[in-house]
Amino acid sequence: MSRTEKIDQMVKDQKIELTRFLYTDNDGLTRGYSTTTDSLSGDLESGHTYAIAMPMFSAHDDVVPDSIFGPVGEVVAIPDLETFTPIPYAEASAAVLCDFHNVETYEPSPVCPRSTLKKTLANYPYEVAAAFENEFYFVLKDADGMLQTCEDSLCFDTAGMNAMNAVVLEIVRDLQVQGIQVEKHYPEYGPGQHEIVMKYSEGLRAADNQVLFKETVKAVARKHGLYASFMPKPFQDKSGSGAHIHISLWQNGENIFYDASQQRGYSDIARYFIGGILQHIEAILAFTSPIVTSYKRLLPHNWASAYAAYGNANKEAAVRLIKGLRGKESKGFNIEFKPADGTANPYLALNALLITGLEGIEKQIDPGEELACDPASLSAEELGARNIRELPSSLGEVIIALESDELFARKLDPVFRSEYVKLKTYNWKKYLHQVSKWEIDQFGTIF
Numbered sequence: 001m002s003r004t005e006k007i008d009q010m011v012k013d014q015k016i017e018l019t020r021f022l023y024t025d026n027d028g029l030t031r032g033y034s035t036t037t038d039s040l041s042g043d044l045e046s047g048h049t050y051a052i053a054m055p056m057f058s059a060h061d062d063v064v065p066d067s068i069f070g071p072v073g074e075v076v077a078i079p080d081l082e083t084f085t086p087i088p089y090a091e092a093s094a095a096v097l098c099d100f101h102n103v104e105t106y107e108p109s110p111v112c113p114r115s116t117l118k119k120t121l122a123n124y125p126y127e128v129a130a131a132f133e134n135e136f137y138f139v140l141k142d143a144d145g146m147l148q149t150c151e152d153s154l155c156f157d158t159a160g161m162n163a164m165n166a167v168v169l170e171i172v173r174d175l176q177v178q179g180i181q182v183e184k185h186y187p188e189y190g191p192g193q194h195e196i197v198m199k200y201s202e203g204l205r206a207a208d209n210q211v212l213f214k215e216t217v218k219a220v221a222r223k224h225g226l227y228a229s230f231m232p233k234p235f236q237d238k239s240g241s242g243a244h245i246h247i248s249l250w251q252n253g254e255n256i257f258y259d260a261s262q263q264r265g266y267s268d269i270a271r272y273f274i275g276g277i278l279q280h281i282e283a284i285l286a287f288t289s290p291i292v293t294s295y296k297r298l299l300p301h302n303w304a305s306a307y308a309a310y311g312n313a314n315k316e317a318a319v320r321l322i323k324g325l326r327g328k329e330s331k332g333f334n335i336e337f338k339p340a341d342g343t344a345n346p347y348l349a350l351n352a353l354l355i356t357g358l359e360g361i362e363k364q365i366d367p368g369e370e371l372a373c374d375p376a377s378l379s380a381e382e383l384g385a386r387n388i389r390e391l392p393s394s395l396g397e398v399i400i401a402l403e404s405d406e407l408f409a410r411k412l413d414p415v416f417r418s419e420y421v422k423l424k425t426y427n428w429k430k431y432l433h434q435v436s437k438w439e440i441d442q443f444g445t446i447f
Contacts, residue, residue, distance in 0.1 A: 003081045004044065010086065010094070011037060017092040019084075021048055023077055023100065024211050026113055026420055027059040027427070028290060028345045032077075032098070047078040047098065055100050055111045056419050059291070064426045067419055075100045075109050083208055088174040089219040097208055110413040111420075113347035114207070120351050120411075121203050124358065126249040126256065128203035129334070130350055132210040134342055135241040137193045137229045138164060138221055147234055149192040150226055160187030164194060171196065171220045178216070180209050189303075190239035200246060200334070203350060210243070210346035230342025232289070232297040240297030240304055243342040245288070246322065247353060248334040249273070258324075258333040264370075265323055266333055274310050274319050274335060275367035276360020277353060281308045281318060281339075282392055282401035283408050286424060287352040288340035292395050292431040298339050300376035305338040307375035308389045310367055316374045318391065319367075339391060348420075355411045395428045 001009075010016070019040055022032035031054070035043045052073035053063045063070060077098035084096040100112035108115035121128060140148045153160030161168075164187075172182045181199040188195050196217070198209055214230060221228035233240045248257045249269065259267035277284065289298065300306045303315040310319035318339050324332020340349055359365070368387055375388055383390075392398050402408060403421055412420075 003084075004041075007044065007081060007084050008041075010084070011040065014086045014094070015092055016086065016094045018090075018094075019043075020087070020090075020093065020095040021077060021079055021098050022095055022211070022215070023055075023098045024113060024345055024347065025054065026056050026111060026345060026348070026423055028343050029057075029059055030211055030215060031057075032095075034093075044079055044081060044084075044096070047076045047101070049074045049076050049103060050100075051075075055109060055113075056423055058423060058426060060427070060430065064419075064422050067422055068415075069111070069419065074103045076103045076106070077101075078106075080114075085178045085212070087212075087216070087219075088177045089170075089216055089223065095212070095215070097211065110415040113345050113351075114204075116413070116416065117207060117347040117351045118204060120354055124203075124354065126251055128206075128350075128354060129200045129248045129250060129255075130203055130206035131198050131200040131246045132206065132213070132340075132346060133195070133197055133242075133244040133246060133336070134210075134213065134217075134230065135188050135193060135195045135239075135243070136217065136342060137190060137231075137234055137241065138167065138226045139192060139229050139234065140226060147227075147229065149190075149235070149238075152191040153187050154191075155187060155189045157187050160192075160194070161185075167220060167224045167226065168194070168196065170223075171217055174216050174220060175213065178212050180212060188239065188241075190235065190241075193239055193241065200248070203354070207346040207350050214342065232291070232294045232341035232343060240302060241342060242297065242304060242338060243340050243344060245337040245340050245349060245353060246334045247273075247337070247350075247357070249357075255330050255333055257335065258330045260329070265329065266321065268364075269361055270333075270335065271367055272360040272364050273357035274360065275365030276356040276358065276363070277319060277337065278308045278310065278367050279360065279365055280356040280405060280407055281389075282398055283405035284352045284356060285339060285392060285398040286395075286402040286420075287348040288337065288344050289398070290345070290395070290424065291343045292428065294341055294343065295392065295394050297341065298391055298393075301374070306391050307383070308391060309371040309375050309386070310335075311371040314371055314373075316376065317371055321370070352408075356407065359407055395424060395431070399424050399428060 079096040100109035151163040184197040257270035305318040320336040
């Protein structure tokens with residue numbers, strides 16, 4: 001049975017009436033349109049056209065002023081039939097993920113995030129296993145539209161499990177229907193903050209799962225009268241939320257990051273992969289921590305990472321070594337990239353890590369020694385001796401880093417790189433021009 005025939009059967013069996021054709025734009029928002037079952041077969045074959053500006057549309061819902069993509073021209077969103085799935089949170093509905101293509105040549109668009117990752121994976125010398133580990137808040141809105149926590153449980157507190165059990169159970173069941181395996185759930189450090197852990201998948205599927213995961217969590221929360229916020233710092237005085245990225249590389253069915261012959265338990269390939277990431281981390285952050293609020297999470301002593309360091313089970317390092325439990329050492333070893341959050345486009349975030357990690361392997365970039373302490377506890381001299389840099393403190397800094405990074409200049413499509421910098425610069429300047437409540441409270445009447 002062909003994939004098209006399987007979809008037809010699924011539509012009949014599940015009584016699907018609406019199918020969402022989804023894409024995630026370069027600013028990290030998932031958008032799309034729905035088609036009725038009567039029109040489904042045609043759209044599955046030919047796709048749907050959008051204004052050429054849409055892949056680079058900003059999260060402010062407008063066109064970047066100096067973008068080359070404006071009101072003239074179109075792109076076509078072509079669905080990947082392998083991603084077609086029922087979405088139980090929406091009655092009689094399904095979803096399929098799309099890639100952007102040139103409307104005339106049908107070549108992949110240079111500004112399609114999913115196609116960008118697919119190109120990297122197609123030429124990658126190893127198999128990639130990855131997973132996004134999300135923290136998020138279940139929140140309410142008060143009469144003024146301000147976010148409020150919905151419960152006040154402690155970290156790992158069973159009270160939080162009880163309070164959110166019905167919501168989490170529905171999320172888990174809905175994800176399972178979509179082929180996404182959930183491994184764990186627990187209340188996180190902030191009141192109303194939770195974490196639901198997905199099992200790792202191959203590279204592209206891992207990024208697809210992140211898109212479907214966020215869509216599911218947000219939709220189920222709304223059904224229960226709540227909102228789910230993946231904002232990295234939704235509350236000034238509460239824990240931030242990350243979307244840590246776990247990666248391992250495989251060859252011939254073996255995890256090549258693991259090496260039992262080494263006393264440390266991991267291979268030189270893993271070390272060099274980490275070395276590449278740490279060398280280019282400032283530019284990587286433009287993709288993994290891509291909004292202005294991201295940098296209000298990446299602070300010392302917050303278990304979020306604020307330094308370009310790596311270590312075994314070190315929650316203050318940017319890269320954490322995750323060693324498999326007894327009996328699962330070879331399959332379980334992976335690296336965790338911590339300075340990433342749920343506002344990232346998962347295709348671009350994973351792509352950035354794979355590009356830089358491979359550069360580290362090919363050039364045998366030494367990451368230095370593992371760090372076994374909180375880097376914030378070290379003096380400036382000690383940090384310098386270990387070649388440990390503090391991470392950038394603003395979106396503006398990482399934009400500059402991306403513009404000047406020679407590796408990304410070589411590996412990224414020049415049109416994409418230029419337009420992405422414009423998009424993030426637009427967001428950064430828009431933020432700089434805002435007058436915050438804090439500024440008014442601090443200075444409004446004293447001058």
